[in-house]
Amino acid sequence: MVVSLADIRAVTSDAVFTDGCPTRTVLDHVMSKWGVLVLLALSEGTLRWGALRREVDGISEKMLASTLRTLEADGLVHRESYPEVPPRVEYALTDLGRDMMERVLPLMDWIAANAPAMLSRAD
Numbered sequence: 081m082v083v084s085l086a087d088i089r090a091v092t093s094d095a096v097f098t099d100g101c102p103t104r105t106v107l108d109h110v111m112s113k114w115g116v117l118v119l120l121a122l123s124e125g126t127l128r129w130g131a132l133r134r135e136v137d138g139i140s141e142k143m144l145a146s147t148l149r150t151l152e153a154d155g156l157v158h159r160e161s162y163p164e165v166p167p168r169v170e171y172a173l174t175d176l177g178r179d180m181m182e183r184v185l186p187l188m189d190w191i192a193a194n195a196p197a198m199l200s201r202a203d
Contacts, residue, residue: 119156119177122181157172
């Protein structure tokens with residue numbers, strides 16, 4: 081298991097995660113406030129727009145649309161539109177998105193378990 085930035089750079093490139101590297105762009109998309117919450121919600125399975133918006137409490141329609149477009153362009157989310165009346169659109173993680181979330185979910189679990197104690201120290 082890779083445990084440090086030096087280890088990652090030893091097996092990829094010395095430029096990984098530096099300014100201008102594509103890894104920084106992807107990291108920004110995935111770990112943004114809304115990106116990670118949308119991905120977390122979709123880790124439970126396929127969701128329609130309304131259910132996804134309810135699951136990601138506090139996100140505006142504009143931000144949800146923007147976040148979904150970005151994650152779809154990155155290949156992490158699949159959008160399926162059905163030609164029905166009214167229109168039905170579903171969102172799901174792609175194989176790449178599921179693979180990534182297998183690694184991110186333990187971090188989210190750790191944050192959920194430790195956030196209260198960490199924030200109480202800041203007071």
